[in-house]
Amino acid sequence: MLNKDTIFRLFVALVAGICGYLFFGTWYPWHFAVREQAQLLMLTPGTILSYMQEPAWLACYLGDYLTQFFFHPRLGICLLVVVLLLTWWVGARLLRRVVDYAHIELYALFPLAAEMVMLGRIDYPLSMPFVLLLSLLFAGICLRIRQPAISVVVGILVLPLVYGLAGYGVYLFLLTVIAVELARSELRLSYWLVLAAEAVVVPLSLGDYFQLEGREVFCYPAVERVWLFPALTWLVVIVMLTLVPRRRFYMNWREQAAVWSLSFLLLVGGLAITTDFHREKMLAIGAAYDRGEWEEVARLAEDFEEPDLVATYYRNLALFRDGQLPERLFDYPQPYGGRALLLPMDTLDFPDTFAPCEAYFALGDWNMARYTARRAMEVCPKSQSIRGVKRLAEIYQEASDSLAMHKYLTILERTWFYADWARKQEVKQDTTEVVNVLLGLRDPSDARETLFRLVEFQPERREVIDFVLCYCLLERDLASFVEAYRRWGTAHxxxxxxxxxxxxxxxxxxxxxxxxxxxxxxxxxxxxxxxxxxxxxxxxxxxxxxxxxxxxxxxxxxxxxxxxxxxxxxx
Amino acid sequence: MNGIRSKIVLFIGMMVCLWACKGSDGDKQVDALPPMYPDYPNVTLPVNIAPLNFLLRTSTERVEVRLRGKSGESTFIGSNGKIQFPEKEWHALLQRECGGKIEVSVRAQQGDEWLRYKAFTWQIVPEQLDTYIVYRQISPEGENRHVELCEREVGNFHERKIMQEETDGVMPHLSVNTLYNMTDARSNNVVALWMPERAMTTSSDCLWEYFGTQSRLCAINRENGQSRILADTLSGQTVRAFPALSADGRSLYYSEAPAAVRDSLDAWCFSIYHRKFNSQNLTWADAVDTVYYSDTVKVSAVELSLSPDGQYLLFATTTYGLPSSGHRDSDLRLLHLDSGRLDSLEIVNTEAAEGQPSWTSDSHWFVFMSKKGDGLYGKPYFCYVDSAGVAHKPFMLPQRDPARYDYMLESLENPMMVSRPMKSDAFRKTNKIINENTEP
Incomplete structure (x- = not known):
């Protein structure tokens, strides 16, 4: 039989887990899916070695390892929720060492809520929850050692390890150890001072090796200050509880309700600030386009109150792929002119930077397609992206360049979720290489010239002609439209x-x-x-x-x- | 009792011998070189090179490599088709075999079968490579917003980043050249190849954004900060680029072409010229020698590299235009300056792009960038030039994990050899000197 405490813990975990899954899995999945698209994690020993060149390597590796599971967004969300609950559980165990409340688990909800709030940001990497988890785990291990002499030696030895594995988590480790020992009335000032000195010296001495400068040395991998919010929340909770007189008592229902409400408020209020549902809708459109669900793209694009450039672009492309561009182009508002067919890269930020490549890929302009794919990869967090690599493999496949295609397929074969796809690909025997070469010498900013050359070398593709004609119409360039229609349109x-x-x-x-x-x-x-x-x-x-x-x-x-x-x- | 024991030992020994003999006698002979990556058969190696780890491009389980030289035989075993030689043993072997040849025989296990490939040799020469190689790590076709400058020891696998920079579409001004001269000064003067627009290309095969004619040749005296613009073509009709200064500072070779015209870009070709240079007052002579005239051969000669002993001029040829990295057809040429003989370097060039050559300090090796293999990503190759001026088969910079090049998404370009490690701030300091001294 489960006792009351265990049932209570399970209840808290269940509520937190369901909240997390419902929110991220139902309303906010594409923000996580795009992270998966914007990283490249190969399952090779060399990959792990390259992670070990940086501090917090284990947190970063685990974060990226988890990210790859967002290939199936719901699976990724489940695993993320498990990691968050694990952090909550470890935190609750540590808080129990500080004060022996019966419902202390509720206080551990605060850092959990803070972590979920930060996960609403697209730039918040999944390595950050692991920094918190690893530092708390190490603190818990050190605090389990009862013999003072051994605990001192272990603490001093473990601290540099924590920096290597979890970066700035070293300070969470340090302050947690001090807080718990204070609460236990184990005043070991000299030990704490040695740890504190070590926590300053170790990052400073490794800064050069890791090529980190200034504040980065102490905060890595938290590039933005706001990313430290969950860590600070944890510190506030543990310090606050340390200052409470140590006595055993049960929280009454009012206090429990207050903690529940506060953590819920923190979660809802924080998410209201960090989440971006406009972008979420945009990402959903991009994902639908990627799956080839053209009707779904059109449906999602209608959700925008005001026309949006990227949404309009995806809808136009979906119409193009569906062969309905001339029939339905003006069924929707087109306030962006030709940009809604050939999206310019310069004005876009991550993750919209992946979008421009789609038009060139659909048109068969391999030069511009691979150029835009690479540009998109360059703005990804580590200048690498599985979406970019897959797209490049597809581009070289279409362009019948087997050597280049195999280069990218080899990379994909070393990933978890793309290996099967990569093994099934074959080179297409095509004549598009001719187009590829002949389209080369041109000014890439001159869209009209690019499109006209494209049609010139494949006049049999009616859909490409439609694209060019519609582009001219959107640009209100009727002279070019009539010229293009006369040259190629009349044949179709x-x-x-x-x-x-x-x-x-x-x-x-x-x-x-x-x-x-x-x-x-x-x-x-x-x-x-x-x-x-x-x-x-x-x-x-x-x-x-x-x-x-x-x-x-x-x-x-x-x-x-x-x-x-x-x-x-x-x- | 002892007799029985010794008979058992003898029996076991005989069985072991029989089993061992069976292993090699039962090999299936393959009348071909092993399908190894990188392409290392029959290459010439310097005595100070890192282990030539390689992999077999077949579904191989175990690999056995026997290296046989004048000092004896060593056997190395690898798994999953990969061979990674222990560094200490490797260097000891090269030292022992210096000046001779090592015969390499490779056996590979495929299922239950052992394949024995045709043996090949490695020639070990005493002429060493400079201790470090410096290269840029860039995206091969993007806009190079993220550029890293790396330094690698050639004798082992230690690599470090000297600089990483977020650029705005413009590459650092030939940082490697500059660093090279800063630390490995062969003359008192720094010649900065400073072409702000040079690297603005998107680098795809044919996409070309270099339509301007802006380039200038400058000479800078590093010690006193004196500078002089040798050829300013900002508004002129000629483009001059790729200066190569002789070690004594008296000769300057450079490429020159008429200003590019967009509509005839595919006929835009550079020739090579030579002028006397005065390194004291930073002036060049009016008289010009034509070294390589592009109109007669219809190729563009770019990326010059003069050997420190002044005997050879290496350069890249492309069908038109500037850097070789964007042209799949670019090849290297070796000009013997004393005899005027032009070597087409057939042993070096492939169907992929070769270019960006640079000599080591003893003029016996040159390093260059080749996109052999995938055709997209540059890799550094080393080529030995013997005393008779004959180039030997080049080999790729070895890596600890031989599959590393397969997984890299960066191109290693502009390789240069240096004899001392770079200081991390050398790049910024040198760039500052150049910028201060060459502002219009």
């Missing part, structure tokens, strides 16, 4: 799709008078139909009657190119 369309016809009609010189208009209808170029011409004339009449007011025309003509051309809101 006997009758232009609606928006093409609308753009072509705009380019025709205005004529007035019924006879002239009739003559014009008889001579319509590019296979434009009489119905399309009549619709255009109707639009012009309606616009004139409405005084070219947007509100009056939006309902009837909101999805036409004429409306876009006249009323596009530039962003």
């Amino acid at each position: 369309y006997s009758e232009p799709p609606r928006i093409y016809a609308e753009a072509l009609l705009l380019q025709m010189p205005p004529e007035s008078g019924r006879r002239k208009q009739r003559r014009r209808v008889e001579k319509l170029p590019f296979g434009i139909t009489e119905t399309q011409m009549k619709a255009f004339l109707n639009y012009r009449t309606a616009a004139r009657l409405a005084g070219h007011r947007r509100e009056a025309l939006e309902a009837a003509y909101g999805t036409t190119y004429w409306f876009y051309d006249e009323f596009r809101d530039e962003k």
Whole structure:
């Protein structure tokens, strides 16, 4: 039979675990999934050796090891929750050494809540929970030793080890040991002073070796100060409890409720500050695009109250991949012009930097695709990314470059979740290498030139022609549109799709008078139909009657190119 | 009793001998060199090189390597297809075999079968490499926002980062050259190859963003801070680059081309010229010798490296334009300055890019970057040039884990040999000197 204390602990763990899983697993999974995409962890001895070149190597390695499981977001969340609960349990055991409250476990919820709050930030690495866990574990091991002489020797020997394994956790270790010994009334001032001196000297002396400067030496791997929040929360809790007179008592339900409420408030209030649901939605769209769920991309893009550049871009690309670009392009607001088809890299921050590569990859522009893939990798935390490596393998596969492809596949074969995929890949025999070479000499900032060259070397791909035509339309570059349509579009369309016809009609010189208009209808170029011409004339009449007011025309003509051309809101 | 015991011992001994004999006699002979990576068969090695660890690109379980030289035979065993020689034993072996050849025979276990590959040799020469190699670790096709400068001891596997920098698309101004001259001064003057735009390329095969004509050749006296711009082409019609100063400071070789025109970039070729140089007052002579004229051969000659003894000029050739690393077709050429003979270095060049050559201080070795293998990532190679001026088969900088190059996502470029370790602040100090002295 479980006693009351055990049942209580299990209850607290269950509540904390369910809260964590529900929040991160249900409402916030993509922030963790993108971490997995933005790192590359190979399961080789060399990888572990490279981690050992830095302080806090075990925390960093375990953090990255855990991150790879977010390949399956829910599995990753489960494991993360287990790590958090383990930290909570170790913390509760240590707090029990400070004061013997019956429900002391509740106080250990504070650092747990602080850790969950920080996990809402996309830049907070998963190594940080391990710093807390490892430092508390080592403190617990040292405090278990009852013989004073042995505990002194162990403490002095373990402290440098803690720095090597958990970085700034060395201070958590030190202060926890002191706090617990204070609470036990074991005043060993000289021992504490030696530990404190060691905690300063060890990082300083290793700073040069690890190439860390200034504050970094003491805070590594906490690059940002705010990342220290969970550690500080732990210190506040343990110091506060150390100062409480040592006596045994039970918390009544009011006190329990107060601690529950405070930790819940800390969690909710903190998450309100650190989480970014706008970005979460963006990441969800990116993930849906990655899975090839085009309808889902369109559905998720509609969730935004205001049009968003990256969301619009993904939706346009999904339409392109689905072969519906000309049919549905203006079914949605397009306030970003051509950028919503060819996303510029310079204005983007991580993790949106992965997005621009998708368009070039879909178009078959291997040069720009691998360039943008590498650029995206460069802004990842360690300038490495499994998504980038996989994309590069795919690019070289499509470009029939077997040597380069094998380079990336070899890397992927050494990872846990991509090895099977990598082993199944084969080189595609293709002629795209010709395109690859010929597209080379150009100014990459000149999108029109890039796209025109791309079509020039693969005029048989109608979807690429559509992409170029739609790009011209979004840029309101009708001269280029007509040129591209004349050169390549006419070979694929006997009758232009609606928006093409609308753009072509705009380019025709205005004529007035019924006879002239009739003559014009008889001579319509590019296979434009009489119905399309009549619709255009109707639009012009309606616009004139409405005084070219947007509100009056939006309902009837909101999805036409004429409306876009006249009323596009530039962003 | 003793008789029985000795018979048992004898019997066991005979069984062991029989088992041992069976192991080698039952080998399947393979009439080919082992599929080893890196490509180490029949290479020439300096006596101070780190162990040539390698792996076999087959599903091999155990590997046995026998090294036989004039001093005897050593056997090394590896698992999972990898051989990693113990450092002490390796160096002792090279010392013993210096000046001779080591015969290398490789046996590999595949399933129940042992394969015996064709033996090859390693020639050990007494001419040593300089103690350290310095190289840049960069992304091969990105914008190089993250650049690391590393130093590696050639005699072991110790590597350290001298500098790591977040750049804004522009590479450090040929930091390696500068560091080289700072610490390994062969002349009193530092020649800084300072081309702010040189590294702004995106480095993909054909994507080229260098459309400007801005480059200048400067000479700087490190000791008194004096500087002089030798050729300022910021608004001119000519681009001059890749200066190579002779060890006595009297000769200057450089590449020159007409200013690049975007539409004819694929015909933009550099030739090599030579002028007398006065290292005292930092001036060059008006008279120009043409060393290698690109119009006649239709290739661009870039990345010059003059051997310290003044006998050889190494350079890279590409079909057009500037650095070799972005051109898959770039190759190395060795010009014998005394006879004018041009060696096409067939033993060195491959289908992948070769370039960025640099000599060691004794002019018997040069190090260069090659993208052999995957075609994307640069790796340092060492090549021996004997007293007759003949280049030997080069070998790749060995690594503790021979599979390391497989997993690297950085290209090791601009390799240079130095004889003393770099000081961590040398890069910043030197760059400061250059920047202060060459501002327009």
